[in-house]
Amino acid sequence: MIDTAVAVSGLTKIFAVPFHRRPIVAVRDLDLRVQAGEVYGLLGPNGSGKSTTLKIVLGLVSPTRGHTEIFGRDSRLVESREAVGFLPENPYFYKFLTGEETLRFFGKLSGLSGPRLKKRIDELLELVGLTNARDRRLSTYSKGMLQRVGLAQALINEPKLITLDEPTAGVDPAGSREIRNLIVDLKRRGITILLSSHLLAQVQEICDRVGILANGVLVREGQLEELIAIENQTALVLENASDALVTEIEALAGNSNAKLIERRRSTTTLERLFLEVTKDPNKQ
Amino acid sequence: MIRFLLVLVIVLVVGAAKLPIERELSAIHRQEHFRGIEFNLDLREQLGQLGFIAALSGFRSIVADVLFIQAHVAWERTEWSRVLLLFRQVTTLQPRAILFWDMGAWHMAWNASVAAMNDRSQPRFALRIKAQREYFAIGKDFLERGIKNNPERPQLYESLARLYKEKYQDHARASEFFAKAAAIPGASSYDKRFSAYELSYCDGRERGAYQRLRQLYDAGENERLPTLITRLKFLENKLNIAQDQRIPDPGP
């Protein structure tokens, strides 16, 4: 059983641009590992090389130097993509197909057929909540629905690794929440997830490890918790604490080297509030 | 870079490999008298740029048809030199179309010649005869070239025979060409008969004509047409055939 889902070694990608003096270095000497079963977030501003790295991992673009592997198989081999699903940014599908036809098309490309394919399509439509829209053309789908179809086609061949490029970009809060729930669910089933995003707050919720790219260089990498922990601070969250108790704790702190920096009411997130108040019981 | 060179090499190698096959096919086309239109500057002048390009691009037959229709119109206007010009172009474009050679010949030898003979603007009779005979010759030329391009089809032989018979009153040649036509599969059923008739009009060939006509007569009921019987009887008299060998008189 191979532990490393994705291995990137010494990856460099240089794009020669016609009529420009200097070629573009999209990725520079990148090394990273994604362990099997974890959710890895590749983060960075636009143009930092996240998309390019993902595409090289998927064998869509060839590296200038270095190489990438999926479960031990070189990305340039077609078979490395046997157990891989890809959800692209701005899902790129044929708009004249219906949801079901799209899944059937990609299922056939993945080697599925017959009743097994049919069953899988039904399951996935159910999973992503598009059963009612299966016979409508993709040109009538909202952005969130397109993302969900995208996720469904990425899952069609029961992959062990899923790659998501900006999965929640441009999606409204409700849709975004659903996608993130799906990701968590997939992780629970043991699927490895590699995603790229620049929507940091959302990423913070679901990733185990992150890597931060800037100008094609990996500037930080590691467990999310460790990376964002503020070294010398501790947070306590108390329920039903009386004012007196809190004052006592403050005094205790004052008698040691520690200092109480902040005391405030716990907050939910604006997103949760938004979803709570805008929830439409009839919405699919 | 390597890929580009590889592609170039493949294209050149494949290009060289296919040359002999293409040459062979072109040779077969020429042999069958298909005329893939060659780069012919004269034709280009005549057809005009657009027509030439269209003909070149594989629409030869449509260009020929259009010209043919124009020739038809020119005929209605009795513009004989234009008719001739158009039919030359049409037969150059479509040498395998019997129709064009036939009609070209017909317009020249039958129509233009008559017009020349009756030409009011030419007072001198001798010159009118000369013009008429020139048109006969042009018509004959069309048919001869048509035959050269289509040796295995009977129609133009038949037309040439008719031309000799009607315009040159040359029954020997007419007979010869009817016979040639008759020898080709698909010929009209009357070619053999007509060949024999024509022969019967030639002085000194009566014996041969009689034998042929008699053969046809003996072949069966459908050959015993009035003309055949008339000619046979004429020859029987001329050759003094014995009474018991003569054909019976037709009934009342």
Place this chain on the structure above:
Amino acid sequence: MAEAKHRSFSFQRVFALTVNTLIELTRQKVFYVLLIFALLLIGSSIFMARLTFQQEFQILKDVSLGAMSIFTSLLAIVATARLIPQDIEDRTIYTILAKPVPRFEYVLGKLAGVLLLLAIGTLVMSAMFLVVLYTREQTVLHETLRQMSAAPREQVDDALRAVRSSALNLDILPGVAVIYLKACLLAALTLFVSTFATTNIFTMVVMVFIYFIGHLQATAREYWLQEQSAGWITHALLAFVALLFPDLQTFNLVDDIVAGAAIPFALFAKTAALGIFYTTIYTLLAALVFYGKEL
């Protein structure tokens, strides 16, 4: 989760791409516009000014087969030119190639879709053409019979035979097959050009150019191989044309078939083989370039 065994070539994958391409193409207006135009052209020849029946049949056949030739050639180029560039532009190609689909199968599937489309178009037009021809033939036969009702049997037979032989000549069918193969060749060549072309216009202009030069290739080739007197620049140019361009004249058999010539089977077989050969080579070249293409 079952580990799927990867097949290096899969008919199912190619077939899925073929059908998808076909659906995509039949949604484009160009197919219908061209088809309807061609059908109108064929159908309208029923109404043309009456010359003799020989002339009429000749013109009917010439126009119909000409329409078929231009329809299939034009469609082959126009439909194929945008296929791969469109996918790259829309980025749909990423989702497809992210699946275990070898690039060669992708190219093959796209081309197969176009070839299928061309076949359908050719069949529909052929059917229309045969119906029109048959209808006219029957009308002329009846008229002839009526006009010659008093004539002797032999003459009537001759006349009917003349009508029939100017109408349907079975050699037209291999001629149509060769028209189709020429279109296949053009489609494969267009696909090849589109893999390295920068814009659509470029592809179309190049293909139009190739179409015309291809009809001149025979002349250039013979001149190159036989003439010694021309300068070396001319020689180089002629060699360039002879080697790089396909001889499209070899695929024009219908002009002569309509004029009444018969096609020897050997000629048809060799021409067909040449067409298939070209189509295959251009497809392979397209795949070769596409493999190295930066997406």
